[in-house]
Amino acid sequence: MGARIAWVAIFYIIWGSFFYTACNIPYGSMASVITNDAKQRTQLSTWRTVGATLSGMMIGIIAPMLVFATNEAGQQYVVPQKFTLTAVIFGICAAALYMGCYALSTERVQIAPAKHDDGKAKLSAGETLKNLVTCRPLLAIVVVAMFTLIASLGMSSMNTYLYKDYFNNTAVMGISSMAGTVSMIAMAPVATILSSRIGKKETGCLGIGISAVVFIIMFVMRITNPMVFISLYVLQGMGMGLNSMVTWAYIGDVIDYQEVKTGVRTDGTVYSTYSFTRKIAQAAAAGLGGWLLSAIGYVQSTAGEVVVQTDAVRQSIYTCMTLLPAVLYVLAFLCMFFLYPLGKKQVDENTRVLNERRAKA
Numbered sequence: 001m002g003a004r005i006a007w008v009a010i011f012y013i014i015w016g017s018f019f020y021t022a023c024n025i026p027y028g029s030m031a032s033v034i035t036n037d038a039k040q041r042t043q044l045s046t047w048r049t050v051g052a053t054l055s056g057m058m059i060g061i062i063a064p065m066l067v068f069a070t071n072e073a074g075q076q077y078v079v080p081q082k083f084t085l086t087a088v089i090f091g092i093c094a095a096a097l098y099m100g101c102y103a104l105s106t107e108r109v110q111i112a113p114a115k116h117d118d119g120k121a122k123l124s125a126g127e128t129l130k131n132l133v134t135c136r137p138l139l140a141i142v143v144v145a146m147f148t149l150i151a152s153l154g155m156s157s158m159n160t161y162l163y164k165d166y167f168n169n170t171a172v173m174g175i176s177s178m179a180g181t182v183s184m185i186a187m188a189p190v191a192t193i194l195s196s197r198i199g200k201k202e203t204g205c206l207g208i209g210i211s212a213v214v215f216i217i218m219f220v221m222r223i224t225n226p227m228v229f230i231s232l233y234v235l236q237g238m239g240m241g242l243n244s245m246v247t248w249a250y251i252g253d254v255i256d257y258q259e260v261k262t263g264v265r266t267d268g269t270v271y272s273t274y275s276f277t278r279k280i281a282q283a284a285a286a287g288l289g290g291w292l293l294s295a296i297g298y299v300q301s302t303a304g305e306v307v308v309q310t311d312a313v314r315q316s317i318y319t320c321m322t323l324l325p326a327v328l329y330v331l332a333f334l335c336m337f338f339l340y341p342l343g344k345k346q347v348d349e350n351t352r353v354l355n356e357r358r359a360k361a
Contacts, residue, residue: 021275023098029271032252033107036354038347042195045249046188057181059090131262132273137254140340142277144332145247148208149281150288151328152240155321157289161298162321165309167226176230180237187241199344200246200253201336207242208333214239215326222318253342256350292320 031044067083132138163173187207194203214236223229251271259265293300296316301307309317342350 021272025268025272025275027101028248028275029251029255029267030105030107031248032255032267033109034105036109036256036351038200038249038253038351039192039196041252042200042246042249043192045247046192046245048248049244050185050188053181053185057178060177128266128269131258131264131266132269135254135258135261135270137250137257137340137342138270138273140335141250141254142274143335144204144208144340145274145278146281146284147328147332147335148240148243149278150285151325151332153282153285154288154292155325157285158292158317158321161293161317163226165298166314166317167224167229169226172226172230176226176233179230179234183234183237184241184244187238187245191242191245194242195246195249199347200249201340201343201347204243204246204250205333205336207239207244208329208336210239210242211236212326212329212333215322215329219319219322219326222315250340250342253347253350256347256354257342260350260353292324296320 031041031048034044035041063086066086067078069077069079069082071077159176160170160173163170163176191203191207194206214232218229218232218236223232251274254274255265255267255270258270297310297313298317299307299309299313
C-alpha cells in the first residue's frame with residue numbers, strides 16, 4: 001500500500017503541477033491574442049465558464065453512475081476496474097478536446113517580442129517581477145479572486161452539514177446544487193450584454209454586490225425552510241454568475257494595461273500569476289470547512305453511529321454558511337470597486353492606444 005500511495009502521489013504531482021499547468025497557462029492567456037476586441041474577450045470568458053460549469057455538472061452526474069455499485073446490504077462502493085476505465089475514457093476525451101481547441105484556434109493579435117538594442121530580451125526576471133508586484137489591476141483581481149474563491153468553495157464544503165444537521169433534509173441537496181448551476185449558466189447572455197454596455201468591472205461589481213446583499217439577508221433572517229434558503233441561494237448564484245462570466249476577461253484587460261504602461265506584453269506571466277493565486281485560494285478553502293467544523297464543536301461520527309448535534313452547533317453551521325461569505329463578498333466588492341482601475345472607459349482607451357501603436361509598427 002505504501003508503494004501504491006507513493007505512485008499515486010508522485011504522478012498526481014507530475015500531472016497537476018507540470019502537465020496540467022503547461023496546458024492551462026497558455027490556454028488561459030490565449031484569449032488576449034485571439035482578439036483585441038473587449039466584447040469578444042468577454043464572450044470568450046463567458047463561454048469558457050459555461051463550458052467548465054457544464055462539464056463539471058456532467059462529471060458530477062455521469063461519473064457516480066459509472067464507478068459506483070451497490071452491495072447486497074444496499075451500501076454503495078467504488079468498483080476499482082470501473083474507476084480506472086472511467087479515468088481512461090475521460091483522459092481520451094480531454095486529449096481529443098485539447099487537440100480540437102488547438103486546431104480550431106487562431107492567434108490574430110501578433111506581437112513581436114520586445115528587444116534591447118543588443119538583441120537581448122527587454123525585461124529580466126527581476127524587472128518582470130517588479131512590474132507584477134507594482135501592477136495595481138493585477139493585485140486587485142488577485143485579492144478579489146482570493147476572497148470570492150474562499151467564500152464560494154468554503155461554503156460548498158459546509159453545504160452537506162447545513163442540509164444534514166441544520167435543515168435535517170438531505171433530499172433537497174441535489175435541488176440546491178442543480179439550481180445553483182443553472183442560475184449561474186443563465187447569466188451567460190446577461191453578462192455579455194452588461195459588459196458591452198457598462199463594462200466588465202462594473203458587471204463584476206454588480207454581481208459580487210448582489211451576492212453580498214443576499215447573504216446578509218440570509219444571515220439576518222435565520223431561515224428554517226430549506227426551499228426558501230435555496231430560493232435565495234439561487235439569487236446569490238445569479239450574482240456570482242455575473243462575476244464568474246467576466247473573471248477571465250479581466251486578464252486580457254490587465255495584459256493590455258501592462259503593455260500600455262511598460263511597452264512589453266507579458267500574457268503568460270500575468271495569467272500564470274493570477275492562476276497561481278487562485279490555486280492558493282482553492283487550497284485554503286479546501287481546509288476551511290474542516291477547520292470551521294472543529295472550531296464550532298462539531299461531533300463527527302466515528303463508527304457509523306447517528307450523532308445529533310447541539311442547537312448551538314447547528315446555529316453555528318448556519319452562521320458559517322451565511323455570514324462568512326457575506327463578509328468576504330463585501331470585501332471583494334470594495335476591493336474591486338476602489339482598487340481595480342480598469343473600468344469601461346479605461347479599457348477602451350487602452351485598446352485605442354495599442355491599436356494606434358500597432359498601426360504605426
